[in-house]
Amino acid sequence: MKTLKIISLILMLAFSISLVKANPPANNIDKITKAYLGLKNALVAGNGTLAQAKGKELLDALSTDATKGLNPDQQKLLNSYLDKLKFDSRHISEVPNIEHQREHFESLSKNMYDVLKGLKVNTSTLYQQYCPMKKAYWLSESADIKNPYYGGSEMATCGKTTATLKGTEL
Numbered sequence: 001m002k003t004l005k006i007i008s009l010i011l012m013l014a015f016s017i018s019l020v021k022a023n024p025p026a027n028n029i030d031k032i033t034k035a036y037l038g039l040k041n042a043l044v045a046g047n048g049t050l051a052q053a054k055g056k057e058l059l060d061a062l063s064t065d066a067t068k069g070l071n072p073d074q075q076k077l078l079n080s081y082l083d084k085l086k087f088d089s090r091h092i093s094e095v096p097n098i099e100h101q102r103e104h105f106e107s108l109s110k111n112m113y114d115v116l117k118g119l120k121v122n123t124s125t126l127y128q129q130y131c132p133m134k135k136a137y138w139l140s141e142s143a144d145i146k147n148p149y150y151g152g153s154e155m156a157t158c159g160k161t162t163a164t165l166k167g168t169e170l
Contacts, residue, residue: 046152
């Protein structure tokens, strides 16, 4: 009987460990990245009202313990950019004017790239893309060009991929 209890306990422990490995804790950087991509896609669609809402989602993600789970060097890096990221997200979230949002999206994108490149914790592959007409970069979840600076126009596919941030394996 005692052996059965020990075996049951060992099996439960092994199952718990495998469950933790299969379902790692949520990565706040992934939440931030997902919110950024939602904003980018709203700009691609030319929807200033949606971009405003997505800017608020990004601001919330940046304001909610963004450094959780990062090592001290990663925390330092992210903290050096947080005010800049929040500044642009806040401005995007405050107005539905898409041209004003795109102005802030330019610096937001540059800073997001620098952060994600330095942290090396994004779980999905991202593509840095460049618009030669605007002379500005953005990040995308797809290698296909969908230009957030000229979304909804004939220039929507203008641009090129300039870098790839490989996703980390869990």
